[in-house]
Amino acid sequence: MPELPEVETVCRGLVKPLKGRTIRRVQQRRAGLRFPFPANFPKKLEGRRVRGIRRRAKYILIDLDDGQTVILHLGMSGSIVVSAKKQKPEKHDHLIFETDNGKIVTFNDPRRFGLADITARADIENHRLFSHLGPEPLEKDFNAPFLFTQLQKRKSDIKAALMDQKLVAGLGNIYVCEALFLAGIHPRRRCGRVSREEASKLAAAIKKVLKKAIAAGGSSLRDYVQATGELGYFQHKWQVYDREGLPCRKCKTPLARITQSGRSSFYCPSCQK
């Protein structure tokens, strides 16, 4: 499930095969994913050199030498595989990029919630996908005072607030559950009832959880590319996520699951108040 750390790992894994390379050919195998691919999408990439790879929230940004930037999003089921040789496309291989040294980068996405777009690099922050996004959780402008101030303005519970990309960009269900556990805050807590001190603890917990996951991603991949060539999926040792009924790793209390705005929240009824 690609969340921020997985996307970060994918980006790092794409640097070696793509940076400085020229895109020789792009094969587009369907009309679009979450929305149609741009008109003549392959033609806009072919012959272009890749200047660099970046991440914003859960988006992968590939800067080209003509001032354009390719935007990729993995949705909920997307993955990217790098291989040395062209292979027979598999089901759900939607985009296949071939570089000038013969490397093949394949974007596969069974559920098709992902997307691909291209826009002028200078306009990225005004792009409709980016204009509303809050700060990056790992940057300095996402900090305790900021989080506390934002929470004071909200009436929802803390879980929904952290999932809102306008407040902070890139957190998903898994890392929100994990961060709330680490901060000892119950997912149903109203934003207004989160103290200054707790907000501080929570901001730190978010950064810690993400950094740890990114480190795990990096260390579990050889040059950020697994033997299979698949980028961005790695084993995590979750504290609470997907562990309903299992003992809390801190206090042994069976972990609980509730549904909040249609999504599962996992938490420890004893450690999180």
Added chain:
DNA sequence: CCTTGAACCTGCGGGC
């Protein structure tokens, strides 16, 4: 304005 919930889509696992 704010918040909630449905929709998009496929694969998988549980229950019968």
Added chain:
DNA sequence: TGCCCGCAGGTTCAAG
């Protein structure tokens, strides 16, 4: 064995 159902995930958009 096989079918059906529910569920998972991120984001946007409509409805409350």
